[in-house]
Amino acid sequence: MEDAEKGSQQHPDSVPEVGEDAVTSVSPASPPPPMTEEEQxxxxxxxxxVEDEIQTLTQVLAAKEKQLADIKRKLGITPLNELKQNFTKTWQEVTTSNAYRRTSETLSQAGLKASAAFTNVGTAITRKLEDVR
Structure with missing residues (x-):
């Protein structure tokens, strides 16, 4: 964390571009080798x-997202329907997991034991009350 703060203090005018990787926003330890005018x-x-390609891809992605929204609208797929489907799928994945099955079995057994214990306590109380009469 301190290294990141030092890096930002050394280059206060360096602001990462949108989508710029953190690794590329940190200057290298040694200065780059000198380049010729032609290389520059x-x-x-x-x-x-590359910037033009990124701009084009951004536009294509926006068009595809609009197309996706139009297709979903035509199919009657609403965000609420998608949420319900995602919830149903997730719940199904949870209920079929090993951890859920083991927990469910354990709780079921605990419930049966608790039920049996309450029955025994009830029977004992009933007997005591009958003995008192």
């Missing part, structure tokens, strides 16, 4: 190309 120009062109 190539990297600058590559940077612009």
């Amino acid at each position: 120009q190539e990297l600058q062109e590559e940077l612009v190309k």
Whole structure:
């Protein structure tokens, strides 16, 4: 944590871009080797190309999300229906898990033992009351 704070103190004007990885936002320990003008120009062109690709992918993703919403609307799939389906699926996964089955069996056995104990106590009380009469 302290290293991250030191890094941000050393580069206070460095603000990560949206989606920028934390690893890439930290400067390397040693300065990069000097580049020629041509290498810098190539990297600058590559940077612009990658940024354009990201912009295009962002637009495609937004269009696909809109298409998905339209298809769901046409099929009558509402967020509430999806929530119900997710809940049902999750509940089914829980109830079929080993941990749930073992816990359920244990609680069932405990319930049977408690029921038997209460029956025995009730029987004993009834006998005592009959003896008192």
